[in-house]
Amino acid sequence: MTITRHKKILALTAGATVFALTLAGCAGGDEDPADDPTTENTAGESTDSANAEPVELTIATFNTPGFSNSENENEYQYDLIEEYMELNPHVTITYNRAAESGDARENFFTKLGPGGLADVEMVEVDWMPEVMQYSDLLADLSSPDVEGRWIDFVEAGATDADGRLIGYGTDTGPQAVCYRASLFEAAGLPSSPDEVATLLDGDWANFFSVGDDYVAGSGGAAFFDSAAGVWQGMVNQLDQAYEDEATGEIIALENPEVKALYDQLTAASETQSSHFGQWSEDWFAGLSNGAYATMLCPPWMLGVIEGNAVDTTDWNVANVYPNGGGNWGGSWLTVPANGANVEEATKLAAWLTAPEQMAKAFANAGTYPSQVAAYEDPAVTGAVNEYFNSAPIGEIFAERAVAVVPSPYKGEYYFQVNDAINNALTRVEEGTDDPAASWDKAVADIEAIS
Numbered sequence: 001m002t003i004t005r006h007k008k009i010l011a012l013t014a015g016a017t018v019f020a021l022t023l024a025g026c027a028g029g030d031e032d033p034a035d036d037p038t039t040e041n042t043a044g045e046s047t048d049s050a051n052a053e054p055v056e057l058t059i060a061t062f063n064t065p066g067f068s069n070s071e072n073e074n075e076y077q078y079d080l081i082e083e084y085m086e087l088n089p090h091v092t093i094t095y096n097r098a099a100e101s102g103d104a105r106e107n108f109f110t111k112l113g114p115g116g117l118a119d120v121e122m123v124e125v126d127w128m129p130e131v132m133q134y135s136d137l138l139a140d141l142s143s144p145d146v147e148g149r150w151i152d153f154v155e156a157g158a159t160d161a162d163g164r165l166i167g168y169g170t171d172t173g174p175q176a177v178c179y180r181a182s183l184f185e186a187a188g189l190p191s192s193p194d195e196v197a198t199l200l201d202g203d204w205a206n207f208f209s210v211g212d213d214y215v216a217g218s219g220g221a222a223f224f225d226s227a228a229g230v231w232q233g234m235v236n237q238l239d240q241a242y243e244d245e246a247t248g249e250i251i252a253l254e255n256p257e258v259k260a261l262y263d264q265l266t267a268a269s270e271t272q273s274s275h276f277g278q279w280s281e282d283w284f285a286g287l288s289n290g291a292y293a294t295m296l297c298p299p300w301m302l303g304v305i306e307g308n309a310v311d312t313t314d315w316n317v318a319n320v321y322p323n324g325g326g327n328w329g330g331s332w333l334t335v336p337a338n339g340a341n342v343e344e345a346t347k348l349a350a351w352l353t354a355p356e357q358m359a360k361a362f363a364n365a366g367t368y369p370s371q372v373a374a375y376e377d378p379a380v381t382g383a384v385n386e387y388f389n390s391a392p393i394g395e396i397f398a399e400r401a402v403a404v405v406p407s408p409y410k411g412e413y414y415f416q417v418n419d420a421i422n423n424a425l426t427r428v429e430e431g432t433d434d435p436a437a438s439w440d441k442a443v444a445d446i447e448a449i450s
Contacts, residue, residue, distance in 0.1 A: 052090040054091075054092070055090060055091055055092070055341055055344045056091075056092045056093075056094070056341075057091060057092070057093050057119045057120065057341055057345055058093070058094045058096065058119050058120070059093060059094070059095055059120040059121075059122075059333075059348065060096045060097070060098065060104065060107070060117070060120070061095075061097050061098070061104075061122040061331075062097060062099070062100055062101050062103065062104040062122060062124070063100070063101065063300060063331075064300060064303040064304060064307070064365045064367070065122065065300075065331070065361060065365065065367055066080075066300075066303065066360070066362065066363075066364035066366075066367045067081055067095070067352065067361060068080065068081040068082070068095050069082075070097070071097060071303075071307075071365065072303065072307045073310075074306075074307065074310065076364035077360070077363050077364055078361075078363065078364055080352060080357055080361065081093050081095050084351060088347075091344065093348070096118065099279070101126070104121075104122065104124070105124070105127045105415070108121060108123065108127075108131070109130070112134055112137055112336065113134075113137065115336075115338050117336045117339070118336075119335065119336070119339045119340070119341050119342075119344070119345035119348075120335055120345050120348055120349050121333070121334050121335075121336060122170070122331050122332070122333055122334075123167060123331060123332050123333075123334050124331050125157065125329070125330035125331065125410070126410060126415045126418065127415045128157055128158065128167070128332065128410075129411050129412050129415075130412050130415060131334070132160055132161075132166075133412060135160035135162075135164060135166045136337075137336065137337055137338070138167075138334050138335065138336060138337055139166070139334075139335040139336070139337045139339075139342050139345075139346060140164040140165060140166065141165045141166060141168055141335060141346055141349065141350075142163075142164060142165040143350070146165075146168065146350060148372070149168075149169075149353070149354075149355070149371050149372070149373070150169045150370050150371055150372065151169075151370055151371075151372055154169035154172065154330065154332075154370040155169065157169075157330070157332075158332045158334075166334055167332025167333060167334045168332060168333045168334075168350060168352075168353040169331075169332050169353060169370040169371070170331045170332065170352075170353055170358065170361075170367065170370065171299070171300060171329055171330065171331060171358070171361070171362075171368055172330045172368055172369075172370045173299060173300060173327050173328045173329020173330060173368060174298065174299070174325065174326075174327055174368060174397050174400035174401040174403070175233065175296055175297060175298045175321050175325070175326045175327060175328055175400060176297050176298075176317050176319055176320065176397065176400050177196070177200055177294055177296060177297055177317070177318045177320055178294065178295050178296075178301065178305060178315060178316070178317055178318075178388075179196055179293055179294045179295075179315070179316060179317075179318060180290065180293050180294075180312075180314050180315060180316075181315075181316050181389075182290075182314040183214075183218065183221070183290055183293040183314075184214070184293060186217075186218060187213070187214045187216075187217030187218040187221070187293070188217040189210070189213065189217060193316050193319065196318040196320070197318045197319050197320040198320075200318060200320045200322065202322070202323075203322060203323045204234060204264065204322050204323055205264075206322070207322040208264070208268040208272065210223075211224065211268060211271075212271075212272070214272075214293060215271050215272055218293075220271075221290075221291075221292075222273055222274040222275075222292040222293070223293055223294060224269075224272055224273055224274070224292055224293070224294050224295060224296075225273075225274055225276065225278070225283060225286060225292045225294070226273060226274060226275075226277065226278045226429065227269040227425040227426075227428065228278045228422050228425055228426065229278050229296055230265055230269075230296060231261075231262075231265060231421065231425055232296075232328055232418075233321075233322065233326050234261045234265060234323075235258070235261060235408065235421075236326050236327060236407045236408060237323055237324070237326055237405055237407075238255075238257055238258070238261075239408060239409070240408055241255065241257070241258060241408035241409075241414075242255070242258070242408070242410075242411075242413065242414055242418065243410070243411040243413055243414060243417075244409075245411070248411050248412070249450075250413050250417060250446065250449060250450055252421075252446055253443055253447070259439070262421065262424070262425075262435070265425070266425070266428050266435035267435075269425075269428070269429065273292075273429060274286055274291050275430070275431075276291070276292075277426055277429065277430075284308050287304075287305055287308045287312070288309035288310075288311065288312045296321075296326070296328065298327070298328040298329045298368070299329070299362070299366040299368040300329055300365060300366055300367045301366070302317075302365070302366035302385060302387075302388065303364070303365035303366050303367075305387075306387045306388075313389075314389070315387070315388055316388055316389050316391060317388050317391040317396055319395075319396045319399055319400065321400060321403065324403055324405060325400060325402075325403030325404040325405050326404065326405070326407075327404045327407055329367075329368070330370070333349040333352060333353060334349075354371070355369065355371040355372075355373035355377065356377075358370070358371050358374050359374050359377045359379040359380050360379070362374070362379070363379055366385070366393065368397050375398070380394055381398065382394050413449055413450060416449050417446055417449065420446050420449070421442055421446075423441075423442065423445070424438040424439055424441060425438075427441070
């Protein structure tokens with residue numbers, strides 16, 4: 001087995017709607033499962049595995065999807081890649097993980113046509129609309145065996161105009177707020193999870209008002225981790241942020257809400273942000289050295305924090321989110337149609353995204369499942385995270401999921417427009433431009449997109 005190891009636990013993702021937490025049965029045919037060579041037996045092993053020809057598969061992901069111990073310097077409870085190979089001894093898997101979603105996106109679109117992608121490729125929600133333009137280059141993964149597996153918007157997000165399912169959903173990301181209790185106490189603010197939830201309950205203006213109080217009480221310390229992290233939380237609560245759903249045209253520069261949020265955030269970030277670029281060395285160090293007190297926190301972020309602040313003991317999770325609810329996360333496993341092992345790759349993608357495996361991934365890395373059956377799994381509903389001071393994360397994120405508002409329409413230009421605005425925020429954070437000048441550059445970048 002080949003494993004690509006990284007010293008840092010990295011992440012990035014977004015998009016959602018209200019979850020219908022009802023169990024949906026999977027449709028099936030009349031055939032005897034024992035007659036189907038793709039059917040897993042009760043042990044999870046393919047019935048033809050013992051006599052199958054050896055096959056080598058590659059899977060490429062990003063973030064911390066909770067699949068393998070290679071994602072984390074501290075071992076996960078379950079290594080799903082190892083488990084699959086044990087159940088299917090004819091399969092050898094090479095697992096590669098990109099530093100973050102943007103790196104994976106660049107690789108994906110560079111190699112999608114010419115070839116050279118992994119047998120299984122993870123795709124993130126913000127660039128899935130772009131992927132849909134080339135859905136014919138991906139295998140149709142539709143099967144009666146997976147019908148009804150996912151919450152509606154996850155399956156719809158991977159279904160092309162011809163009704164082909166080109167991705168199997170992994171996680172989704174209802175958000176709460178993670179915070180350092182000791183830093184809140186030192187600033188004279190309430191610090192228990194219930195108290196912090198009450199304190200932060202309200203709109204973004206209230207969130208930044210609490211930030212002002214924190215900065216004053218802490219002697220000028222940063223309240224939140226980065227402007228980019230907060231931006232995704234704000235913009236994902238808009239209806240049509242960057243593109244017109246009816247026409248597909250870019251409307252970001254005509255949408256007054258976008259500029260209003262930019263102005264509100266850059267004004268607050270002057271004193272409240274750590275000014276670290278998200279996923280930078282300083283940002284990672286800030287998880288343990290107290291450089292900031294809060295961060296917007298989807299479930300998968302828990303693994304990022306724990307993996308990079310191993311000896312920090314006061315991180316906790318507040319069951320609250322500014323302006324109601326939000327989602328940051330959502331990915332699919334796709335299978336390039338020109339791959340050498342499409343059938344075996346599809347089996348791997350199907351197994352990894354089954355409710356049982358996604359419940360294990362949740363236990364590993366906090367990646368909240370997108371599979372309806374997983375929401376009745378005690379491993380999900382009763383989950384408690386000891387690192388986060390025994391936070392009842394199963395209960396918290398179930399409630400946060402119900403609070404999620406529909407995220408903005410995301411068309412083929414969403415990723416590029418959002419990247420232009422994030423670059424503007426980064427220039428402000430780094431002090432190379434003031435907010436107005438940086439916005440003017442973003443305008444030029446956005447106007448050049450289409």
